[in-house]
Amino acid sequence: MQLVSGGELFDRIVEKGFYTEKDASQLIKQILDAVKYLHDMGIVHRDLKPENLLYYSLDEDSKIMISDFGLSKIEGSGSVMSTACGTPGYVAPEVLAQKPYSKAVDCWSIGVIAYILLCGYPPFYDENDAKLFEQILKAEYEFDSPYWDDISDSAKDFIQHLMEKDPNKRYTCDQALQHPWIAGDTALDKNIHESVSEQIRKNFAKSRWKQAFNATAVVRHMRKLQLGSSQEGPGQTTPTSPCHGNLLVPGDHHGSLSESCQDCCTQKSTENSLSFSTHHCPQSNRV
Numbered sequence: 001m002q003l004v005s006g007g008e009l010f011d012r013i014v015e016k017g018f019y020t021e022k023d024a025s026q027l028i029k030q031i032l033d034a035v036k037y038l039h040d041m042g043i044v045h046r047d048l049k050p051e052n053l054l055y056y057s058l059d060e061d062s063k064i065m066i067s068d069f070g071l072s073k074i075e076g077s078g079s080v081m082s083t084a085c086g087t088p089g090y091v092a093p094e095v096l097a098q099k100p101y102s103k104a105v106d107c108w109s110i111g112v113i114a115y116i117l118l119c120g121y122p123p124f125y126d127e128n129d130a131k132l133f134e135q136i137l138k139a140e141y142e143f144d145s146p147y148w149d150d151i152s153d154s155a156k157d158f159i160q161h162l163m164e165k166d167p168n169k170r171y172t173c174d175q176a177l178q179h180p181w182i183a184g185d186t187a188l189d190k191n192i193h194e195s196v197s198e199q200i201r202k203n204f205a206k207s208r209w210k211q212a213f214n215a216t217a218v219v220r221h222m223r224k225l226q227l228g229s230s231q232e233g234p235g236q237t238t239p240t241s242p243c244h245g246n247l248l249v250p251g252d253h254h255g256s257l258s259e260s261c262q263d264c265c266t267q268k269s270t271e272n273s274l275s276f277s278t279h280h281c282p283q284s285n286r287v
Contacts (some may be wrong), residue, residue, distance in 0.1 A: 009053040019193035024117040029182050030064040036173035039103045047071045047086045048109035089122050093137045104167035111162025119147045120199025139165035154186035
């Protein structure tokens with residue numbers, strides 16, 4: 001287990017006085033490197049979101065660490081992944097649809113994170129949970145003006161490849177790492193700190209975006225949306241991220257993978273549970 005003391009991703013961005021698209025690109029590259037390592041080892045995180053991205057230290061050049069492996073799963077470990085779990089604003093459409101899914105769900109989540117890092121608000125938002133789920137299921141999101149006017153077309157193209165509704169067409173981590181916005185020089189150097197940090201403050205207040213979500217309500221909404229028969233048994237619910245595995249970061253792979261997340265990935269009951277947390281981002285909060 002590693003101790004991290006650098007704080008959460010959003011807090012660091014807000015505290016900065018200068019923040020650019022290139023900074024966001026470098027952050028996403030770190031996340032892609034870490035998740036690629038997980039995927040190469042057969043691990044699907046299933047709950048990637050900004051609050052699970054922590055800085056290792058307070059140093060300006062500190063690396064990003066991925067935390068909270070409570071919902072992680074070993075792919076191909078004898079059971080098909082179909083449990084609806086994670087945080088609705090970040091989960092892929094196939095998860096909400098309760099279809100069998102793969103590690104591609106993590107790549108969708110990275111796309112959502114990249115979107116937020118460039119504008120400060122989430123791509124999907126609605127006061128009504130059922131409508132929020134409908135947006136995600138249809139992959140309905142936009143690059144709203146004026147918030148995206150100064151963001152490069154390359155960045156938008158990168159996000160669209162990750163937030164692709166069809167998981168078979170969605171970028172893998174390997175493909176994303178080869179995109180010009182990550183591997184090239186298409187990320188812009190213009191300071192977008194004022195706009196992004198203001199939106200982060202408004203849309204991700206801890207009292208709103210970290211609240212727990214009632215799993216029973218999720219099931220009810222899914223039934224209303226006719227998402228198909230549930231894989232869950234009656235009364236089988238668990239809190240979001242019931243346990244915390246060790247932190248993982250590329251270039252710092254001490255010990256075996258089983259040591260890194262053994263407390264989480266070996267939970268036999270994982271695929272017999274439904275777990276969500278959520279936050280709402282009403283459009284009226286934007287300025």
